[in-house]
Amino acid sequence: MNCILQAVQHRIGVAAWQAGRDASQITLLAVSKTVSASRVRELALQGQRDFGENYVQEALDKIARLQDLPLIWHFIGPIQRNKTTAIATHFDWVHSIDRFVVAQRLSEARPLTQGPLNICVQVKLEAEPSKSGVSPEGLPELAAQIARLPNLRLRGLMTIPRASMEWMQQRAQFAALRRLFEALQVQFETAGQADLHAGNVQLDTLSMGMSADLEAAIMEGSTCVRVGSALFGKRI
Ligand SMILES: *Cc1c(COP(=O)(O)O)cnc(C)c1O
Secondary structure, X not given: OOHHHXXXXXXXXXXXHHOOOOHHHOEEEEEOOOOOHHHHHHHHHOOOOEEEEOOHHHHHHHHHHOOOOOOEEEEOOOOOHHHHHHHHHHOOEEEEEOOHHHHHXXXXXXXXXXXXXXXXXXXXXXXXXXXOOEOOOOHHHHHHHHHOOOOEEEEXXXXXXXXXXXXXXXXXXXXXXXXXXHHHHHHHHOOOHHHOOOOOEEEEEEEOOOOOOHHHHHHOOOOXXXXXXXXXXXXX
């Protein structure tokens, strides 16, 4: 029996309790980049269902080897245009949308039989040129454009904040994403039906928090923590 999965679930449970939240509202997304298919299988057999991947080729290989398991695959890495068909076909979620062209290509490539692809828009909270993500200023328009695409379902926001060991700094960054999320909910509550493709906006997901800062993220309302090294060990 692997107690690492239980330890991470326990961290989520304690953080949820401290935040006065129901832990069942928080999804543990196991980030399995660089991890072998057999280790993913091991964790899946202990009940872990959601897995996140950053590199398309590596992910496709794992997804194929694990097809016998009922797993939910999330793409969380940078998206190259020539990989959009593979992503739209083999994943259930994409957390790293920051440009309309990429969203449009995913929508076009999504097989109709699979239903809408779940989307989180990645937000860059600070202007760091090396990082991906839409700026807070660009978010309302990008979200409105995505909402008109037929084969995507807009679920929420994702961020990778500047790494910080400071609890209050971690909280402040996650709080900033939560406020953008709340503003987006208001934007769509007041939008006319003509502005949306019917049924494809369901704003219920705040994808934030990783191994080092999941407690602060849960305190600020995270519904999906993306955990790699705390489950699989340090990546080399
Ligand atoms: C690698 C990665 C994670 C997991 O990070 P850890 O610190 O190992 O938990 C989460 N989100 C994204 C987007 C990542 O690329």
